[in-house]
Amino acid sequence: MPDKVLIYSRFPKAQLTRFGERYELLNAAGKTEMFSAGELADVRAMITAGGTPLGGEAMDLLPTLGAIVCYGTGYEGIDLAAAAKRGIAVGHSPGANAASVADIAVMLMLAAVRRLPVADSYIRSGDWAGRKPSPMMRPQAGMRGRKVGVYGMGEIGRKIAARVAAFETEVGYFSRSKHDVPYHYLPSLEALADWCSVLVVAVRAGAETNHAVNADILRRLGSDGFVVNISRGSVIDEKALVAALTDQAIAGAGLDVFAKEPHAPDALTALPNVVLSPHLGGHTLESHVAMQDCVLANLEAFFAGKPLPYEIRGS
Amino acid sequence: MPDKVLIYSRFPKAQLTRFGERYELLNAAGKTEMFSAGELADVRAMITAGGTPLGGEAMDLLPTLGAIVCYGTGYEGIDLAAAAKRGIAVGHSPGANAASVADIAVMLMLAAVRRLPVADSYIRSGDWAGRKPSPMMRPQAGMRGRKVGVYGMGEIGRKIAARVAAFETEVGYFSRSKHDVPYHYLPSLEALADWCSVLVVAVRAGAETNHAVNADILRRLGSDGFVVNISRGSVIDEKALVAALTDQAIAGAGLDVFAKEPHAPDALTALPNVVLSPHLGGHTLESHVAMQDCVLANLEAFFAGKPLPYEIRGS
Numbered sequence: 001m002p003d004k005v006l007i008y009s010r011f012p013k014a015q016l017t018r019f020g021e022r023y024e025l026l027n028a029a030g031k032t033e034m035f036s037a038g039e040l041a042d043v044r045a046m047i048t049a050g051g052t053p054l055g056g057e058a059m060d061l062l063p064t065l066g067a068i069v070c071y072g073t074g075y076e077g078i079d080l081a082a083a084a085k086r087g088i089a090v091g092h093s094p095g096a097n098a099a100s101v102a103d104i105a106v107m108l109m110l111a112a113v114r115r116l117p118v119a120d121s122y123i124r125s126g127d128w129a130g131r132k133p134s135p136m137m138r139p140q141a142g143m144r145g146r147k148v149g150v151y152g153m154g155e156i157g158r159k160i161a162a163r164v165a166a167f168e169t170e171v172g173y174f175s176r177s178k179h180d181v182p183y184h185y186l187p188s189l190e191a192l193a194d195w196c197s198v199l200v201v202a203v204r205a206g207a208e209t210n211h212a213v214n215a216d217i218l219r220r221l222g223s224d225g226f227v228v229n230i231s232r233g234s235v236i237d238e239k240a241l242v243a244a245l246t247d248q249a250i251a252g253a254g255l256d257v258f259a260k261e262p263h264a265p266d267a268l269t270a271l272p273n274v275v276l277s278p279h280l281g282g283h284t285l286e287s288h289v290a291m292q293d294c295v296l297a298n299l300e301a302f303f304a305g306k307p308l309p310y311e312i313r314g315s
Numbered sequence: 316m317p318d319k320v321l322i323y324s325r326f327p328k329a330q331l332t333r334f335g336e337r338y339e340l341l342n343a344a345g346k347t348e349m350f351s352a353g354e355l356a357d358v359r360a361m362i363t364a365g366g367t368p369l370g371g372e373a374m375d376l377l378p379t380l381g382a383i384v385c386y387g388t389g390y391e392g393i394d395l396a397a398a399a400k401r402g403i404a405v406g407h408s409p410g411a412n413a414a415s416v417a418d419i420a421v422m423l424m425l426a427a428v429r430r431l432p433v434a435d436s437y438i439r440s441g442d443w444a445g446r447k448p449s450p451m452m453r454p455q456a457g458m459r460g461r462k463v464g465v466y467g468m469g470e471i472g473r474k475i476a477a478r479v480a481a482f483e484t485e486v487g488y489f490s491r492s493k494h495d496v497p498y499h500y501l502p503s504l505e506a507l508a509d510w511c512s513v514l515v516v517a518v519r520a521g522a523e524t525n526h527a528v529n530a531d532i533l534r535r536l537g538s539d540g541f542v543v544n545i546s547r548g549s550v551i552d553e554k555a556l557v558a559a560l561t562d563q564a565i566a567g568a569g570l571d572v573f574a575k576e577p578h579a580p581d582a583l584t585a586l587p588n589v590v591l592s593p594h595l596g597g598h599t600l601e602s603h604v605a606m607q608d609c610v611l612a613n614l615e616a617f618f619a620g621k622p623l624p625y626e627i628r629g630s
Binding site for chain 2: 120166263277286
């Protein structure tokens, strides 16, 4: 008989196909209470989304739980201390979606700096054909020679930096520690924001980075400054961002993530100088396959009594 | 007294400031007939846009014309044979806007492949917050591992290739001759289209390349194929492109240039799987400065009796 695996968060069915081929899935889709204590009694592993809150109380509903496997890179919703206390291993899919997420970061950066939404709707509205005054008339600074700051130098940060460097920019970064990478290291987020005019947020979400990009940091980017976020909405103080965009303290923003998903504040969606996508950074065929590979590798090792190959350090 | 320079095409005033500081400008803004034969009699140089038609007849209105200086890289509007016959040198601004144009090419490629217009309006419409079914639900192939074909390997083509390669893609190209570049050479446009799933048009416009990207080439890209054009609208058969997009013979397109500017066919602007910008590839502060540097260098040399430093070969 196949091992039982609880699907804790809500996932599109297509993303579960490969898991269903190997395991008996209990698809709670965000509502664990739909299963009885009896049904959950022998569930030893679960698949969850890193952003879904998962504390000790929820873990205790599964008395034999031994592995929490996050689909994706993030695991900010998991109470790692609670898991450790209960001897539960926590795994994720490190780097599996890094290329796709880095691509979205660069897309948002270019689209914000070159004002793609304004350009696209100038054409679609018929204003271009009607020779109405172009909102793009005054040329703006492009990418060449710009200083681009990457906040966080994990797998995704590295891939963003490598892509951005190809645009004839200078790339700098700040992260807790200096890495062996060919980019300019700045000793603090403040210093990075002073140095660069485009700030790309690629740092891991957590208590340490919560609202790290605040009004002060944004102001340091300057009136030709842009901020791009593909990490988690919590890293940016969203109110401060809306204010900075509205007051034109910065020139624009490209956002794939938001403070309260699925939701972007009306004040943000009304702005022409932002480019928005609904948290789809890692959402490509190839990154889903790679993430599923990691999930399966973690589950297989766990049920074979081995350590998770993609275990979260410190869990 | 400063030398006279005719401004032949229509340019925003801000783009003429530096020329006005050095020369006496006759700003025809597309209407040479506004000046009398007497006023034009001693005009020895003109600044024009490469796309503006300029044949022998127009040249003959300026009996002492010795230099046609194109603002920008293109010069497809200039009858080079007619200029040569009259002993008129033709100059342009090679490569001055290459980085800015290459940036737009990559922006359009990423935005088309990752469906940015659909994503952005899913959020702005409130459908994401309203938890309406996402048009982005089914993951699509992203960039990693894709074969990207660059048609044309001039200054802009090279810069596009260098940028695209950073996205973990394979880059191939076709141009009349093989270049010393680290990309896969395909012997024909057909072969390139068979090989790649993203075709970026960066070839110079002209009789030789007119409608080179036709229904057959588009079909070869396949149903997961994309075409990006930052060169000139004439290189693509626009009707065939609209048909291929409508029939989903290809997946999408990113276009900065169109057959009849300023105009994009309604059938095109109605499609969700296209990303459009109003010919703003080279329109950044830094590329305008660089283009103006070339224009000034050409004019200065001409009035000093020297050959144009950026003369068009074969003119």
